[in-house]
Amino acid sequence: MQIDLKGRTALVTGSTQGIGAAIAEGLARAGARVGVNGRSAERTEEAVARLLRDVPGAELVPVAADVATEEGAHRAVDTLGQVDVLVNNLGVFGTADPLEITDEEWRRYFEVNVLAAVRLTRLLLPGMTERGWGRVLNIASDSAVVTPAEMIHYGMSKTALLAVSRGFAKQAAGTGVTVNSVIAGPTHTGGVEDFVYQLVDRDLPWDEAQRVFMREHRPQSLLQRLIEPEEIAHMVVYLSSEQASATTGGALRVDGGYVDSILP
Incomplete structure (x- = not known):
């Protein structure tokens, strides 16, 4: 399968390392102009430099912005202009005794893992639907379905992200824009x-x-x-392509068979 994303612009949030960096690299290899996002200019520039060493000639745009804030989301959009592929990868995770998680921490997980994706989708989806083409991808987790006792706040946020994806897919129905979530397993x-x-x-x-x-x-x-980050990226690149035009409203698993279900 030859995936060609030349002429498309992608924004990958939280892409200075890990899964996000692998996704940015995969999209760049497919020819997309990629916005590499991190909170600090220094880390973002360093990530762009690393990616350019791996993908010489790639069109990479450093997007230094805290997209978990309203101001940062607008800065990211203003930096890139038109965005055809939005990958909401930014997220926080960690272990905690369920009875010790504070209200503030519950809110932080929702703000970063859910509301950041909602806000960017709200900003970029209208332009995609107006142009008749676009891809919104939310990076979820097996914890959305199999909630770990030591990570209830994280699992909650990823479950919410599945609902967000399905709802926005309905909003974009019939427009040529697809919205999906990717359930990443232990990576x-x-x-x-x-x-x-x-x-x-x-x-x-x-x-x-x-x-x-x-x-x-x-x-x-x-x-x-x-799972290696590149294995998650392969699914994201496919879902960002023309070839995935009939896949929308889905929760697609790259979980190594972790979720014990015959349904997605």
Whole structure:
């Protein structure tokens, strides 16, 4: 399958590292002009420089803005102008005793993981529908369906994101714009390495720590390993393409078989 995104502009939020960086790279390889987003100008410029080393000649635009705020969302949109593909990847996660999560922390998870995506969709969807083409992709998580006891606030936010995706897909019905969510399973990123070491012996080498984590805390995984960020990016690039024109309102799984269901 030849995916060609030349002439399209994509905004990938939270794309200075991890899954977001892999998505930005995948879209750039497909020919898209990609807005690489981070909160600080320094980190964003560094991420752009790394991506240019991996994808020489890519058209990358540094978008330094905290898109979890209204001001930052407007700055990101103003920086890029027309956006054809919006990937709402920004998110926070961490473990917490459910009875110790404060109201402030509940609100923070909703603000960053849900409302940031809603706000950018609200800003960019009208232009997409007016032009008759667009893609909105929300990066969700297996925790949206299989809520971990140690991450209830995170699971809540990702469940809400599935509802947001379905609702906006209905809003865009018949316009040529598709809206989908991608359910990412346990993925190997720097943040997840820290998370793994919160739950297993910190003295273990990484390969062994990963195996212990999957065996003890994610035994449902059929892949039996952490997913690499590039594997999430492959799905996102496909859903951003012309070839995915009939896929909308969906929650598509790249979870290594973690969610025990025969339905998406």
